[in-house]
Amino acid sequence: MEATAVTEQQHPQGKAHNPGGAEAPVFRARKNGQEQKVSAELSDWMRTGWADTEMRGVDPIEQAEHTARRRAALSARFPGERLVIPAGGLKTRSNDTEYPFRAACDYVYLSGDQSDDGCLVFEPHPGGHDVTAYLRPRSNRENGEFWLDGHGELWSGRRNSLAEGAARLGIAAHDVRELPAVLEKAADGAATRVVRGHDAALEKVVDGLRGDAGKAAERDEELAVALHDLRLVKDEWEVEQLQKAVDSTVRGFEDVVAALPKAKATSERYIEGTFFLRARVEGNDVGYGTIAASGPNATTLHWVRNDGPVRDGELLLLDAGVETNELYTADVTRTLPISGTFTDVQRRVYDLVYKAQEESIAAVAPGRPFRDYHVAAQRALAEGLIAMGLLEGPVDRVVELGLQRRYTLHGTGHMLGLDVHDCARSRTEEHLYGELKPGMVLTVEPGLYFQPDDLTVPEELRGIGVRIEDDVVVTEDGNRVMSAGLPRRSDEVEAWLAEHLPKS
Numbered sequence: 005m006e007a008t009a010v011t012e013q014q015h016p017q018g019k020a021h022n023p024g025g026a027e028a029p030v031f032r033a034r035k036n037g038q039e040q041k042v043s044a045e046l047s048d049w050m051r052t053g054w055a056d057t058e059m060r061g062v063d064p065i066e067q068a069e070h071t072a073r074r075r076a077a078l079s080a081r082f083p084g085e086r087l088v089i090p091a092g093g094l095k096t097r098s099n100d101t102e103y104p105f106r107a108a109c110d111y112v113y114l115s116g117d118q119s120d121d122g123c124l125v126f127e128p129h130p131g132g133h134d135v136t137a138y139l140r141p142r143s144n145r146e147n148g149e150f151w152l153d154g155h156g157e158l159w160s161g162r163r164n165s166l167a168e169g170a171a172r173l174g175i176a177a178h179d180v181r182e183l184p185a186v187l188e189k190a191a192d193g194a195a196t197r198v199v200r201g202h203d204a205a206l207e208k209v210v211d212g213l214r215g216d217a218g219k220a221a222e223r224d225e226e227l228a229v230a231l232h233d234l235r236l237v238k239d240e241w242e243v244e245q246l247q248k249a250v251d252s253t254v255r256g257f258e259d260v261v262a263a264l265p266k267a268k269a270t271s272e273r274y275i276e277g278t279f280f281l282r283a284r285v286e287g288n289d290v291g292y293g294t295i296a297a298s299g300p301n302a303t304t305l306h307w308v309r310n311d312g313p314v315r316d317g318e319l320l321l322l323d324a325g326v327e328t329n330e331l332y333t334a335d336v337t338r339t340l341p342i343s344g345t346f347t348d349v350q351r352r353v354y355d356l357v358y359k360a361q362e363e364s365i366a367a368v369a370p371g372r373p374f375r376d377y378h379v380a381a382q383r384a385l386a387e388g389l390i391a392m393g394l395l396e397g398p399v400d401r402v403v404e405l406g407l408q409r410r411y412t413l414h415g416t417g418h419m420l421g422l423d424v425h426d427c428a429r430s431r432t433e434e435h436l437y438g439e440l441k442p443g444m445v446l447t448v449e450p451g452l453y454f455q456p457d458d459l460t461v462p463e464e465l466r467g468i469g470v471r472i473e474d475d476v477v478v479t480e481d482g483n484r485v486m487s488a489g490l491p492r493r494s495d496e497v498e499a500w501l502a503e504h505l506p507k508s
């Protein structure tokens with residue numbers, strides 16, 4: 005790498021910048037406090053000779069109206085209280101390397117921002133709250149941070165100035181390094197709640213300012229629950245984001261089918277990598293670890309090792325989702341015959357799961373209890389397992405005792421949004437035991453899994469795992485399958501494979 009921004013002509017090195025020969029400054033890295041000593045000449049030189057790039061034109065985020073409405077809803081829920089909602093920071097992967105940063109969902113939901121170390125503070129006043137985004141400002145050029153700190157702008161890229169951050173988000177922006185002092189100063193005022201689990205240092209500051217720790221933890225939990233309740237019904241912009249995620253995911257599945265010959269020559273990893281390429285090109289990332297499970301690996305629910313062989317005659321269970329640049333994820337599963345055609349026994353299992361999914365999707369409608377679509381799928385699977393001679397009826401007994409669960413193992417779906425398992429902390433009366441509402445987005449994902457060592461099933465079934473998973477939005481009069489771009493019925497799956505599998 006070569007520095008090209010400063011030329012000899014613009015700023016001749018070592019001349020007249022440190023005429024008095026002042027002592028070399030010491031810079032301490034933000035993260036590990038390590039000292040960096042450089043000569044006074046270099047330090048001086050690095051401070052100067054840069055064009056002024058302080059102000060760039062920035063556009064407001066496109067979801068600004070929605071984030072403002074979400075903040076107003078949260079404000080109304082906690083009048084007179086201070087709310088602290090952090091984005092979280094970088095997490096160490098190994099030694100001095102970090103995982104790619106992914107901002108906390110509640111912070112993103114309320115701000116539209118994804119800055120590491122960011123934090124939203126709702127400061128109460130008699131009519132509501134003033135909301136401020138506390139952000140890291142641009143790197144300091146005077147003390148050398150911009151080039152001496154591993155997270156300075158010359159290493160990590162330009163950050164928004166605070167003025168730019170405020171213009172983008174539509175709220176005031178202050179330096180996040182001032183936040184502890186701001187909170188301490190306000191300590192004897194309003195009660196403070198914080199969303200926990202993202203910023204331990206900030207939690208320590210807030211905890212230090214509060215009394216009864218048990219009570220404070222309870223109040224923090226109420227804030228987390230309220231946010232998940234708010235996130236249950238998606239607004240128009242969120243549904244568009246989720247559709248975008250699903251559409252990219254559909255293309256990712258097509259990529260995988262086209263790459264199957266290469267996967268057969270290597271391993272399931274080729275499938276994972278192929279899907280990941282689509283996710284990174286069109287979105288931020290995958291929304292969760294891709295499950296590329298071939299043959300008997302499909303009976304392991306969260307098979308993410310993806311190091312098994314891919315063979316003709318077996319099924320590939322691919323559970324994968326693209327996460328958009330705004331962090332909304334799809335969650336889709338298809339179970340595909342690798343050769344292009346199901347065997348009779350594979351088709352029998354597949355068609356039963358398909359029937360369960362059809363009956364389950366039919367139970368997704370506004371006003372229906374959330375549990376209905378799970379109950380419908382479980383009942384259809386139980387009936388099919390009885391018909392296959394694997395369980396003894398009547399079906400009511402099987403379902404009541406949950407006997408079908410030996411072969412289906414998991415629930416039939418979950419909410420979908422910024423988290424793949426979205427709104428998990430919302431109140432049960434609003435969610436698991438609540439009613440579906442227009443704008444809710446959920447997965448419908450029945451499955452059957454016959455373990456390779458399960459002696460209760462005929463040998464021909466052992467090692468077969470089938471899941472069909474679609475993303476469904478509740479509409480005013482029923483539902484819409486957002487992932488309908490991928491076929492589900494067995495004959496349609498075969499026709500689609502014939503279209504996308506490379507001809508050998």
Ligand code: GLY
Pocket residue numbers: 292323324335424449473
């Ligand atoms: N991909 C995880 C799930 O389907 O819930």
Ligand code: MN
Pocket residue numbers: 323324335336337473
């Ligand atoms: Mn899934």
Ligand code: MN
Pocket residue numbers: 335417418447449473
């Ligand atoms: Mn799922």
